[in-house]
Amino acid sequence: xxxxxxxxxxxxxxxxxxxxxxxxxxxxxxxxxxxxxxxxxxxxxxxxxxxxxxxxxxxxxxxxxxxxxxxxxxxxxxxxxxxxxxxxxxxxxxxxxxxxxxxxxxxxxxxxxxxxxxxxxxxxxxxxxxxxxxxxxxxxxxxxxxxxxxxxxxxxxxxxxxxxxxxxxxxxxxxxxxxxxxxxxxxxxxxxxxxxxxxxxxxxxxxxxxxxxxxxxxxxxxxxxxxxxxxxxxxxxxxxxxxxxxxxxxxxxxxxxxxxxxxxxxxxxxxxxxxxxxxxxxxxxxxxxxxxxxxxxxxxxxxxxxxxxxxxxxxxxxxxxxxxxxxxxxxxxxxxxxxxxxxxxxxxxxxxxxxxxxxxxxxxxxxxxxxxxxxxxxxxxxxxxxxxxxxxxxxxxxxxxxxxxx
Amino acid sequence: xxxxxxxxxxxxxxxxxxxxxxxxxxxxxxxxxxxxxxxxxxxxxxxxxxxxxxxxxxxxxxxxxxxxxxxxxxxxxxxxxxxxxxxxxxxxxxxxxxxxxxxxxxxxxxxxxxxxxxxxxxxxxxxxxxxxxxxxxxxxxxxxxxxxxxxxxxxxxxxxxxxxxxxxxxxxxxxxxxxxxxxxxxxxxxxxxxxxxxxxxxxxxxxxxxxxxxxxxxxxxxxxxxxxxxxxxxxxxxxxxxxxxxxxxxxxxxxxxxxxxxxxxxxxxxxxxxxxxxxxxxxxxxxxxxxxxxxxxxxxxxxxxxxxxxxxxxxxxxxxxxxxxxxxxxxxxxxxxxxxxxxxxxxxxxxxxxxxxxxxxxxxxxxxxxxxxxxxxxxxxxxxxxxxxxxxxxxxxxxxxxxxxx
Numbered sequence: 001x002x003x004x005x006x007x008x009x010x011x012x013x014x015x016x017x018x019x020x021x022x023x024x025x026x027x028x029x030x031x032x033x034x035x036x037x038x039x040x041x042x043x044x045x046x047x048x049x050x051x052x053x054x055x056x057x058x059x060x061x062x063x064x065x066x067x068x069x070x071x072x073x074x075x076x077x078x079x080x081x082x083x084x085x086x087x088x089x090x091x092x093x094x095x096x097x098x099x100x101x102x103x104x105x106x107x108x109x110x111x112x113x114x115x116x117x118x119x120x121x122x123x124x125x126x127x128x129x130x131x132x133x134x135x136x137x138x139x140x141x142x143x144x145x146x147x148x149x150x151x152x153x154x155x156x157x158x159x160x161x162x163x164x165x166x167x168x169x170x171x172x173x174x175x176x177x178x179x180x181x182x183x184x185x186x187x188x189x190x191x192x193x194x195x196x197x198x199x200x201x202x203x204x205x206x207x208x209x210x211x212x213x214x215x216x217x218x219x220x221x222x223x224x225x226x227x228x229x230x231x232x233x234x235x236x237x238x239x240x241x242x243x244x245x246x247x248x249x250x251x252x253x254x255x256x257x258x259x260x261x262x263x264x265x266x267x268x269x270x271x272x273x274x275x276x277x278x279x280x281x282x283x284x285x286x287x288x289x290x291x292x293x294x295x296x297x298x299x300x301x302x303x304x305x306x307x308x309x310x311x312x313x314x315x316x317x318x319x320x321x322x323x324x325x326x327x328x329x330x331x332x333x334x335x336x337x338x339x340x341x342x343x344x345x346x347x348x349x350x351x352x353x354x355x356x357x358x359x360x361x362x363x364x365x366x367x368x369x370x371x372x373x374x375x376x377x378x379x380x381x382x383x384x385x386x387x388x389x390x391x392x393x394x395x396x397x398x399x400x401x402x403x404x405x406x
Numbered sequence: 407x408x409x410x411x412x413x414x415x416x417x418x419x420x421x422x423x424x425x426x427x428x429x430x431x432x433x434x435x436x437x438x439x440x441x442x443x444x445x446x447x448x449x450x451x452x453x454x455x456x457x458x459x460x461x462x463x464x465x466x467x468x469x470x471x472x473x474x475x476x477x478x479x480x481x482x483x484x485x486x487x488x489x490x491x492x493x494x495x496x497x498x499x500x501x502x503x504x505x506x507x508x509x510x511x512x513x514x515x516x517x518x519x520x521x522x523x524x525x526x527x528x529x530x531x532x533x534x535x536x537x538x539x540x541x542x543x544x545x546x547x548x549x550x551x552x553x554x555x556x557x558x559x560x561x562x563x564x565x566x567x568x569x570x571x572x573x574x575x576x577x578x579x580x581x582x583x584x585x586x587x588x589x590x591x592x593x594x595x596x597x598x599x600x601x602x603x604x605x606x607x608x609x610x611x612x613x614x615x616x617x618x619x620x621x622x623x624x625x626x627x628x629x630x631x632x633x634x635x636x637x638x639x640x641x642x643x644x645x646x647x648x649x650x651x652x653x654x655x656x657x658x659x660x661x662x663x664x665x666x667x668x669x670x671x672x673x674x675x676x677x678x679x680x681x682x683x684x685x686x687x688x689x690x691x692x693x694x695x696x697x698x699x700x701x702x703x704x705x706x707x708x709x710x711x712x713x714x715x716x717x718x719x720x721x722x723x724x725x726x727x728x729x730x731x732x733x734x735x736x737x738x739x740x741x742x743x744x745x746x747x748x749x750x751x752x753x754x755x756x757x758x759x760x761x762x763x764x765x766x767x768x769x770x771x772x773x774x775x776x777x778x779x780x781x782x783x784x785x786x787x788x789x790x791x792x793x794x795x796x797x798x799x800x801x802x803x804x805x806x807x808x809x810x811x812x
Contacts, residue, residue: 120758148783206676206678269676270674270675270679270779271678272612272780272782273612273778273779275735275736275741275777277738277741279758280738280756325525329680329681329685330680330681332681335681335682350682352526371680373677373678373679374678376554
């Protein structure tokens with residue numbers, strides 16, 4: 001994958017998200033990091049204690065629970081005993097001001113903070129104006145917002161792949177496929193020089209995720225600086241960074257039609273409910289994000305930093321009957337504990353029969369999106385994440401572009 | 407209205423729910439009660455303090471906000487200064503054991519505790535068996551439960567009126583109208599001697615209602631005893647009683663097809679989410695309710711008691727734009743404070759423009775179902791309730807029926 005547009009300079013080959021390819025070792029911007037959570041990264045080589053082995057044997061693996069290694073998680077193949085590491089390569093950073101910025105709400109029509117912020121800004125866009133740009137508010141899925149449903153025919157935020165965007169339109173296309181093409185025309189086209197510079201996409205979750213900033217991966221230096229700026233400016237919110245893109249996966253989210261973007265994921269908030277506290281928090285975060293872009297546009301440089309982030313490693317489904325229906329739900333001891341370390345042997349599900357199901361993974365992990373309403377149909381009770389520390393290089397100041405002599 | 411079936415004896419004329427008719431004064435089972443919350447019941451006659459008058463003038467009444475007096479709330483017309491009172495007449499109590507009992511879940515298809523309890527009990531009904539009866543589990547709205555939506559075409563729990571139940575069926579009937587007729591055949595027919603003795607209907611709310619027991623009105627002695635039993639057996643749950651039926655209103659809920667019934671309303675739980683703690687709590691409450699029916703069937707008498715209950719007095723809509731869209735949402739200081747006293751002058755809404763809207767009612771009231779997701783479309787931001795104390799007469803022991811001589 002390369003990005004080579006006039007505004008996003010320093011186009012360098014970048015491996016798949018999170019991959020650790022041999023070529024990466026020689027790339028000039030690669031960073032080799034010791035992990036702060038070594039057991040997670042070397043679990044394939046660990047010797048299990050007696051206690052851990054007992055935990056593993058207590059119960060058969062619940063339906064759909066897959067270990068991180070089965071998920072194709074990207075890890076280095078180290079000799080046993082060697083310190084684990086994560087390597088990252090940075091994506092190019094913009095070399096011109098970001099003037100075409102969009103804020104999308106209602107990508108899921110029952111996530112009300114974004115729905116009502118978009119509707120409000122379409123009437124009163126003052127919040128979105130900065131000296132160097134005015135962000136464009138977009139109600140991404142207006143039919144679903146009107147119906148107060150996540151989507152009409154299919155999940156819009158999984159529809160921005162090349163297959164959907166480039167296939168010839170027909171009258172029978174699902175509503176969201178048609179809408180994705182419209183948004184691709186409005187804010188893209190995806191992967192083109194004409195695409196918007198940045199999309200900020202607004203979401204809510206029923207899970208107890210607090211303030212979560214969703215970036216595709218840690219290679220995205222500009223997005224990581226934006227997330228870090230949001231953390232520094234809002235220390236009381238304990239903003240966490242979640243890296244959602246899995247190895248080899250094509251980007252499918254709405255912000256992928258722009259050159260760059262992140263998602264804001266605030267919770268807990270029930271679907272179809274507009275809580276004032278979360279509405280205000282999202283509004284503040286959008287303001288600070290636009291302030292960051294303005295500072296960058298004005299020529300500010302940002303120093304390198306280290307940041308903790310949670311990277312997706314797999315998903316765990318609910319226990320189910322042979323007919324595919326739920327046979328239990330998230331255990332009370334796991335419910336609402338998003339981002340907290342989950343130890344092997346801890347209960348994760350409570351069966352309707354009364355039995356507990358224990359986590360039989362081989363090492364500690366961080367569950368996120370625990371019991372998110374929209375993920376039941378996707379076969380996800382929670383997402384397993386690994387907590388890592390990343391070193392992010394400095395974001396250089398924009399170099400003034402020489403004015404061509406007429 | 408009269409109830410006169412072999413099993414529900416002591417048929418006496420009963421006034422409209424909550425009404426205080428002259429005839430009621432002479433009925434043998436009428437009880438005249440001094441209110442514990444006199445200002446609520448005599449607000450029409452109060453003299454307002456300077457401070458209260460300022461509060462009333464601070465802001466125009468928000469769209470849709472109606473005072474309890476405008477709602478047709480049932481109050482006695484007392485001379486100014488006289489102590490306020492509430493009069494109640496008791497409905498007949500059963501004179502035979504209750505053998506036909508149903509537990510309905512999924513009346514709203516995205517209220518997951520009832521959906522999954524009903525599904526579980528349809529496979530494993532052991533929880534519902536008692537020596538004198540076995541309760542019948544019913545998944546009330548299977549299509550909505552399969553789609554994880556409140557309803558398909560219209561709210562099933564507003565469809566059990568004589569109009570819907572008796573109109574000739576057509577192929578174009580809304581799904582829930584057809585389903586209501588099916589349930590009326592299965593569990594009714596409504597107001598007939600063939601109807602089930604009792605329905606326990608299971609619900610969730612996104613509001614912070616805790617454990618709420620919903621009865622039609624306080625005249626229903628058997629239902630009030632059941633609620634009191636649930637309170638006594640589960641003191642840690644702080645079960646509150648909510649009386650939902652407004653004066654002159656035809657009963658429309660699913661349990662109205664049986665001779666008697668109550669609803670369990672547990673929250674907060676997002677639509678489409680199954681929380682283990684709430685699932686377990688609902689299961690416990692159903693078990694205790696069935697235990698109470700068993701005790702009654704075995705011949706136990708229950709003494710008179712006094713109980714606090716919250717009676718519906720009106721509804722308050724969100725502030726809206728001229729197009730009918732939201733212009734603000736529930737104020738953070740009101741959010742999650744269901745059942746807590748709301749004083750005149752307290753903030754109730756936060757406008758998107760930043761302004762606060764204050765409660766300009768004339769006396770303290772108790773808001774319930776605050777910011778319930780399903781009520782946005784009904785134009786309800788919260789329900790106003792008045793907190794009252796009721797004296798409930800004893801529930802007599804069943805008199806053994808003489809065995810006919812062959």
